[in-house]
Amino acid sequence: MMNFKEICFGLTVIIMSSCSVPVEDTPVDEPELLSVPAEIPALPDGAYLLSSVTVTEGSEISQLKRKQIKIYTNGRFMYAFNNAQTENIDVGAGDATWSNGVMIEVPRVNHDGPVSGYSFDVDIEQTVNGFDQTIIGMKYEDGRVLDMVEQWDTVSVDISEYDGLWKLKSRLPAISGTADSAVYNETKMIGGGHFIWLNNVRFESEKSQNFGFGSFDVDESGIAIETAMVSSMSDYEGSVNKVKIELIDDNTLQQTHTEGEISITQIYERM
Numbered sequence: 001m002m003n004f005k006e007i008c009f010g011l012t013v014i015i016m017s018s019c020s021v022p023v024e025d026t027p028v029d030e031p032e033l034l035s036v037p038a039e040i041p042a043l044p045d046g047a048y049l050l051s052s053v054t055v056t057e058g059s060e061i062s063q064l065k066r067k068q069i070k071i072y073t074n075g076r077f078m079y080a081f082n083n084a085q086t087e088n089i090d091v092g093a094g095d096a097t098w099s100n101g102v103m104i105e106v107p108r109v110n111h112d113g114p115v116s117g118y119s120f121d122v123d124i125e126q127t128v129n130g131f132d133q134t135i136i137g138m139k140y141e142d143g144r145v146l147d148m149v150e151q152w153d154t155v156s157v158d159i160s161e162y163d164g165l166w167k168l169k170s171r172l173p174a175i176s177g178t179a180d181s182a183v184y185n186e187t188k189m190i191g192g193g194h195f196i197w198l199n200n201v202r203f204e205s206e207k208s209q210n211f212g213f214g215s216f217d218v219d220e221s222g223i224a225i226e227t228a229m230v231s232s233m234s235d236y237e238g239s240v241n242k243v244k245i246e247l248i249d250d251n252t253l254q255q256t257h258t259e260g261e262i263s264i265t266q267i268y269e270r271m
Contacts, residue, residue: 042098073163092107093108106120120135132150162224166271184200194213195214198210214228218245222246223242224255226243
């Protein structure tokens with residue numbers, strides 16, 4: 001005869017056996033791995049020369065060649081060229097922000113003066129020689145809309161402590177022959193071992209606009225040699241100019257040069 005403990009143990013085994021249900025292995029789906037686009041390296045700061053440009057305006061496609069420079073440095077850009085289509089200079093400068101293959105350019109000044117309200121998303125594909133730049137739906141002040149594909153060659157990615165986009169604050173002596181009411185503006189970009197300058201003078205209904213760009217070589221003492229490559233002033237092209245340049249502080253640049261026997265000092269503030 002079974003005792004009480006044996007009976008309880010037997011019941012426990014029966015109950016556990018009756019409750020045991022074979023469990024089938026249920027396959028678990030592996031989580032789908034989302035592909036993350038690779039980060040596109042930023043375009044190096046430097047100076048670039050235009051190799052060729054394709055312009056599409058409506059159904060018309062044209063290939064252009066021109067002497068044009070573009071400098072990117074410290075989150076700023078500037079370009080300059082003589083525009084054969086408009087028979088005028090074409091210069092612009094402003095802020096440049098890199099966003100994974102797209103350079104967002106916000107112009108702050110052009111050959112006519114300060115500008116605002118414009119922003120261009122410039123698709124950039126880096127190449128062996130430099131980069132290709134694409135702008136879709138570029139709008140001009142005269143209402144024209146066009147697409148533009150440009151090929152650029154790297155000239156130099158040299159850097160210096162003077163690199164940046166600068167706005168003229170003062171000039172001594174003042175420009176001769178200009179009235180007190182005249183408005184004189186100058187913008188200068190230094191970067192990639194090159195420079196661009198733009199100036200315009202307005203007096204009543206008259207205006208004068210000029211630009212120049214070229215190479216920029218500076219030694220340890222702050223003596224810079226600016227060799228002009230292209231300009232709206234024919235007598236400036238090919239000239240070699242010695243400039244004493246120094247940083248007063250991080251946001252103030254001073255340069256001194258001579259014109260004839262006159263020493264000219266210009267103070268710029270960083271844009």
